[in-house]
Amino acid sequence: xxxxxxxxxxxxxxxxxxxxxxxxxxxxxxxxxxxxxxxxxxxxxxxxxxxxxxxxxxxxxxxxxxxxxxxxxxxxxxxxxxxxxxxxxxxxxxxxxxxxxxxxxxxxxxxxxxxxxxxxxxxxxxxxxxxxxxxxxxxxxxxxxx
Numbered sequence: 394x395x396x397x398x399x400x401x402x403x404x405x406x407x408x409x410x411x412x413x414x415x416x417x418x419x420x421x422x423x424x425x426x427x428x429x430x431x432x433x434x435x436x437x438x439x440x441x442x443x444x445x446x447x448x449x450x451x452x453x454x455x456x457x458x459x460x461x462x463x464x465x466x467x468x469x470x471x472x473x474x475x476x477x478x479x480x481x482x483x484x485x486x487x488x489x490x491x492x493x494x495x496x497x498x499x500x501x502x503x504x505x506x507x508x509x510x511x512x513x514x515x516x517x518x519x520x521x522x523x524x525x526x527x528x529x530x531x532x533x534x535x536x537x538x539x
Contacts, residue, residue, distance in 0.1 A: 435495045437471070443531055445524035446501060453517035454490075460519065462512055464505065469523065472496035503529035 438449040450471060452460065460473040477492040504526040512521045 435471075435491070435497055437497060437499065439499060445505070445522060448499065448519075448521040448523065450497075450519045451517060452514065452519050455514070455517070455519075457514055460514070462521065464507060464510060464523070467501050467504065468498050469501065469521065470496060470498045471519070471521075505529075 435450060435452075440447055448469065448471075452473075455473065455475065459475065460471070463470045463472075472495060474494045475490075475492050477488070501523065506524045506526045509524045510522065512519065514520075
Protein backbone atom coordinates (compact mmCIF):
# COMPACT_ATOMS: atom_id res chain seq x y z
CA UNK A 394 0.00 0.00 0.00
CA UNK A 395 1.33 3.44 -0.94
CA UNK A 396 0.53 6.51 1.16
CA UNK A 397 0.34 9.94 -0.44
CA UNK A 398 0.88 13.36 1.06
CA UNK A 399 -1.72 16.12 0.77
CA UNK A 400 0.55 17.89 -1.74
CA UNK A 401 0.58 14.77 -3.89
CA UNK A 402 -3.20 14.50 -3.65
CA UNK A 403 -3.57 18.15 -4.67
CA UNK A 404 -1.30 17.63 -7.66
CA UNK A 405 -3.29 15.74 -10.30
CA UNK A 406 -0.04 14.69 -12.03
CA UNK A 407 1.48 13.03 -8.96
CA UNK A 408 -1.41 10.74 -8.06
CA UNK A 409 -4.26 10.01 -10.44
CA UNK A 410 -7.43 10.93 -8.55
CA UNK A 411 -10.87 11.92 -9.69
CA UNK A 412 -11.99 15.53 -10.01
CA UNK A 413 -13.89 15.44 -6.74
CA UNK A 414 -10.79 14.72 -4.67
CA UNK A 415 -8.72 17.22 -6.68
CA UNK A 416 -11.30 19.93 -5.91
CA UNK A 417 -11.48 18.80 -2.29
CA UNK A 418 -7.76 19.56 -1.90
CA UNK A 419 -7.81 22.87 -3.79
CA UNK A 420 -6.96 25.66 -1.37
CA UNK A 421 -7.79 29.35 -1.80
CA UNK A 422 -5.04 31.63 -3.08
CA UNK A 423 -4.15 35.16 -2.05
CA UNK A 424 -5.04 38.11 -4.26
CA UNK A 425 -2.49 38.74 -6.96
CA UNK A 426 -1.36 35.16 -7.51
CA UNK A 427 -1.94 33.50 -10.88
CA UNK A 428 -3.40 30.25 -9.55
CA UNK A 429 -7.14 29.67 -9.89
CA UNK A 430 -9.52 28.09 -7.45
CA UNK A 431 -13.20 27.40 -7.84
CA UNK A 432 -15.79 27.81 -5.15
CA UNK A 433 -19.19 26.31 -5.89
CA UNK A 434 -18.79 27.01 -9.62
CA UNK A 435 -18.35 30.77 -9.22
CA UNK A 436 -15.23 32.14 -10.88
CA UNK A 437 -13.86 35.68 -10.77
CA UNK A 438 -11.51 37.67 -12.98
CA UNK A 439 -9.82 40.61 -11.24
CA UNK A 440 -7.61 43.17 -12.93
CA UNK A 441 -6.04 46.47 -11.91
CA UNK A 442 -5.48 49.75 -13.70
CA UNK A 443 -3.91 52.91 -12.31
CA UNK A 444 -7.44 54.15 -11.47
CA UNK A 445 -8.87 51.06 -9.79
CA UNK A 446 -9.89 47.42 -9.97
CA UNK A 447 -12.42 45.59 -12.12
CA UNK A 448 -13.99 42.31 -11.06
CA UNK A 449 -15.89 40.17 -13.57
CA UNK A 450 -17.92 37.06 -12.89
CA UNK A 451 -19.96 34.87 -15.22
CA UNK A 452 -23.43 34.54 -13.72
CA UNK A 453 -25.64 33.09 -16.47
CA UNK A 454 -29.31 32.94 -15.57
CA UNK A 455 -28.98 35.27 -12.58
CA UNK A 456 -30.98 38.44 -12.07
CA UNK A 457 -29.98 41.36 -9.87
CA UNK A 458 -32.32 40.26 -7.07
CA UNK A 459 -30.34 37.02 -6.57
CA UNK A 460 -26.96 38.82 -6.23
CA UNK A 461 -25.64 40.62 -3.15
CA UNK A 462 -22.52 42.83 -3.15
CA UNK A 463 -20.90 44.35 -0.07
CA UNK A 464 -17.64 46.23 0.49
CA UNK A 465 -16.12 46.61 3.94
CA UNK A 466 -12.55 46.86 5.29
CA UNK A 467 -10.93 46.59 1.82
CA UNK A 468 -12.93 43.42 1.13
CA UNK A 469 -15.47 42.94 -1.66
CA UNK A 470 -17.94 40.10 -1.08
CA UNK A 471 -20.14 38.71 -3.83
CA UNK A 472 -22.85 36.35 -2.63
CA UNK A 473 -26.19 35.08 -3.75
CA UNK A 474 -28.28 32.07 -4.50
CA UNK A 475 -29.22 30.11 -7.57
CA UNK A 476 -32.25 27.86 -7.35
CA UNK A 477 -32.74 24.75 -9.42
CA UNK A 478 -35.63 24.81 -11.86
CA UNK A 479 -38.50 22.84 -10.44
CA UNK A 480 -41.73 21.66 -11.95
CA UNK A 481 -44.00 18.68 -12.25
CA UNK A 482 -42.89 16.11 -14.74
CA UNK A 483 -39.22 17.20 -14.79
CA UNK A 484 -36.69 14.40 -14.71
CA UNK A 485 -33.07 15.54 -14.60
CA UNK A 486 -30.64 13.21 -16.36
CA UNK A 487 -27.55 15.30 -15.75
CA UNK A 488 -27.00 18.45 -13.67
CA UNK A 489 -23.65 20.24 -14.02
CA UNK A 490 -24.64 23.83 -13.30
CA UNK A 491 -24.18 24.94 -9.73
CA UNK A 492 -27.15 25.65 -7.51
CA UNK A 493 -27.51 26.83 -3.95
CA UNK A 494 -25.89 29.65 -2.04
CA UNK A 495 -22.46 31.00 -2.89
CA UNK A 496 -20.08 33.57 -1.48
CA UNK A 497 -16.68 34.81 -2.64
CA UNK A 498 -14.58 37.52 -1.01
CA UNK A 499 -11.62 39.44 -2.39
CA UNK A 500 -9.31 41.44 -0.16
CA UNK A 501 -7.96 44.45 -2.08
CA UNK A 502 -4.54 45.89 -1.22
CA UNK A 503 -5.56 49.58 -1.26
CA UNK A 504 -8.44 51.78 -0.13
CA UNK A 505 -11.37 52.11 -2.54
CA UNK A 506 -13.57 55.16 -3.14
CA UNK A 507 -16.75 53.58 -1.77
CA UNK A 508 -19.05 56.28 -3.19
CA UNK A 509 -17.94 55.48 -6.75
CA UNK A 510 -18.25 51.66 -6.74
CA UNK A 511 -20.52 50.48 -9.55
CA UNK A 512 -21.87 47.12 -10.74
CA UNK A 513 -23.55 46.10 -13.97
CA UNK A 514 -25.11 42.77 -14.97
CA UNK A 515 -25.21 42.39 -18.75
CA UNK A 516 -25.61 39.22 -20.82
CA UNK A 517 -24.87 37.03 -17.79
CA UNK A 518 -21.63 38.82 -16.88
CA UNK A 519 -21.39 40.86 -13.68
CA UNK A 520 -18.84 43.69 -13.93
CA UNK A 521 -17.88 45.53 -10.74
CA UNK A 522 -15.78 48.73 -10.91
CA UNK A 523 -13.85 49.64 -7.76
CA UNK A 524 -12.08 53.00 -8.19
CA UNK A 525 -9.06 53.58 -5.96
CA UNK A 526 -9.35 56.26 -3.31
CA UNK A 527 -7.48 59.43 -4.27
CA UNK A 528 -4.81 58.76 -1.62
CA UNK A 529 -4.10 55.32 -3.16
CA UNK A 530 -3.66 56.54 -6.75
CA UNK A 531 -0.21 57.10 -8.20
CA UNK A 532 0.94 60.71 -8.09
CA UNK A 533 3.19 62.50 -10.56
CA UNK A 534 5.66 64.63 -8.63
CA UNK A 535 7.13 67.68 -10.28
CA UNK A 536 10.82 68.34 -9.66
CA UNK A 537 11.74 71.97 -9.07
CA UNK A 538 15.05 73.38 -10.22
CA UNK A 539 16.74 75.44 -7.55
